Amino acid sequence: MVYDNPDGVRIGLEVHVQLNKLNTKLFCGCSTEYHDDEPNTHVCPVCLGLPGSLPVINEKAVEFAMKIGLALNCEIVGQTQFHRKNYYYPDLPKGFQTTQYDYPIASRGKVVIEGEDGERVIGVTRAHMEEDPGKLQHIGSIEKSKGTFINYNRSGMTLIEIVSDPDMRSPKEARRYLDKLRSILDYLDVFNGDLEGAMRVDANVSVFGGDRVEVKNISSFKGAERALLYEIMRQKNHIRRGGKIVLETRHFDEARGVTISMRTKEEEHDYRYFPEPDLVPMRVADKVPDILKTLPELPDAKRERFNIQYGIADMHARALTIQIKVANFYEEVAAEVDPKDAAVWVADILKGELNYRDTDVDAFKVSDIIEIISLVKQEKITEQSGVQIIRTILDEGGKPQDIVVSQGLLKVEDDIVAKAVEEAITESPEAVTDYLAGKEKSLNFIVGKVMQKTKGRADAREAREKVLARINK
């Protein structure tokens, strides 16, 4: 099945990633761990832009940026070059942002996603380094605010802006791209995506080969999908009514789920880019081989290895490798039990329960899932009981062995099942007659009785077989 993109949708994304796992900011020694602290406590003359202060490049930040570039299959620039992007805003203490312009640290890469019709390669135009501005905090709502506070704790944090080619054809593909990006960044251990503002998205979208519209202020991946769905619909309706789409920047209003025009091309800033005289170029090309060596196995490679090494379904391999910690968790489990069983239990059952509770794999012990799988394998408990133990651990805590005892989950002995089957058949002569007359459903009634008598500890399939065997005797 080929996706023919009926509306000619083209989407390109600009993703700002805050490298909050660096210890210090991009151009000064201030700590990056400000998220729980009082405003303006992680600042110095440099990130406050005090007169006379000068930036010094954080070499670790360059290393992180190179890692990201290489993981996105990019070419790395020979030497770093920073530019000044000049504009006025109160959160920008120097009156310009130090960023990269015509020599980004990385360019011309690609990311593979699961597209509308199978695997799809999304081009990465460039990935460049820049500093984060401070943050404005309005007193009350932005419209009625009596004043604004500026918190410069964020000022000077390292951002990597990853710009894609306009290769995505639907909001779903955009979402997949974002998920994949997040997955790769997680693997690289360069940022904590759970912290506020760790990933920010701007989207460029056009339909039917028309001019593109940039949508800003998207704060989540789900928001990106919604904003794009709305914007595509808006553009289509506008064209249908005889309108023309013009180059413009729009703002996504998350609460109302709509985009609102901010400025057209004529109102675009002239940023007057020029090379930052206070930073000298840093030669990085020679470092590429060493950084390549430090790159971990990335999601696509891991997924392939899981397919081959563990012989598991591609669907499972994919699910298990999205998050690095789930992949690691799985491998520990697969080392102890049948990898195929492990894949089902981790990818289907455990992940489902974790998602339902909005938590992640850190909330569960490898040893517990191994024990549960083993109990099921040894037929000491039923699959149903295994799921019940997982739920109990997640909701109340406890150890599998204790839960088996306290909830009486040990699979009952055969003779108890046999006795229950005998009783159920004796007590349900009509159902037996009906079944023998061809009413298949009547069997369920008898099996239900068996389960009732064994308080659910019998394996339902086994009970069914035993009832059948007894009736057909």
Added chain:
Amino acid sequence: MTAWTDISGIKQRIAASSAEEVTASYLETIEKSRINGFTTVWDKALEVARGIDKDGNSGLLAGVPIAIKENISTTGLSTTCSSKILQGYVPPYDAHVIEKLKAAGAVILGKTNMDEFAMGTSTESSCYGPTLNPWDTGRVPGGSSGGSAAVVAAGEVPLSLGSDTGGSVRCPAAFCGVVGLKPTYGAVSRYGLISYANSLEQIGPMATTVTDIAILMDVIGGYDHRDSTSINRKNTYSDALKDDVKSLKIGVPEEYLGEGIDEAVEKAVWDAIGKYEDMGASWKKVSMPHTKYALASYYIIAMSEASSNLARFDGTRYGLRVEGDNWHIMASKTRAQGFGEEVKRRILLGTYALSAGYHDKYYLKALKVRTLVKQDFDRALSDVDVLMAPTMPTPAFKIGEKIDDPLSLYLTDVNTVPINLAGVPSISVPCGFADGMPVGLQIIGKPFDENTILRAAYSFEQNTDHHTKRPAEVA
């Protein structure tokens, strides 16, 4: 009696009395000053001097007073670039050079007047009013470090720091008859120097003797990890102080003695070159063909960088704030009232030069010219050891004479700006008089070869008496 004493003289006086007494005598002289060289006198100077008397300090400048230009950050001491927009700004940190001076035991007496944001050649554009030339109070002291030069010339302090973006140390040194050095770009950390044009400027020492310049460089020079453009290269500047120019090869760029050079200035410079010949050096004319484009290139680059550097002064965080209905109005009003005429002119021109559609025509072209100018220096200095030329084409002009004609003011920088474009070191030393005013001889060297120009300047000083001349008013 404080006038014209060098570091060794001051050390003798401290040994005979105390650092406190020496500081007090300088403060007394400053109190009586009529030249408006100081903007602020530091109220902690005496305390620092007492501390040195009490605790002792073996530093190169223990107890020696020094004055600092208004654009070099000093903790707890107002640093305004002589601009209204920075009124009330007191830095919470010391510039690298200030840390070095304090560690060496120097006693900072205060801050000195300058052209607003170092944009000028006369110290007339300061919000504190003009500084007067001690040789003739009707004339300018040069600029932009006019305060730093004038207070040394007037004997109000033996040493000072200035900054040189296009001649701002050498010009006032020449006009006031003192010694001033513009070090190689990267030789002195700029950390804490409020930027005017980052790619061009250096902090530079000013003093009455070449020896003091070398000692001051030993204190403030060297690598600083906080300035990415500072170079890690060890050098002892005072090792250069030898009276020996026997094999020195001097180049005299003909373009620096062209149109517009005052006759008496030219004569003083040729006399100086003759003196070098007498001392055993040789000289020849050299050609630096791109000199005529240097001034235009310099002003485009400097103004472009300035337009960006000065964007941070918006009334939000420090300095002047003029309230408005919203942030943009507040920032606009603050900048409208806070910046002077010349600063506004340069911000506007710099913004224009960087704008889309003009960027390549002006800024990019200026950078290309800069490369050509630098190549002129490489070529000329591959053949000779130093270049010599007048620092300024004329002696100090009258106050008010050029301030309303910015172009004529810009033109006076013709011999100093190429040096900043090339990033090479250059020193201005007194070499005589024209129209009763001091004339400066500029000695230009190879990158990081300060020691050769210091040796040349020192030898000249040892064999002449220009540097011993002092203004009539100074006792």
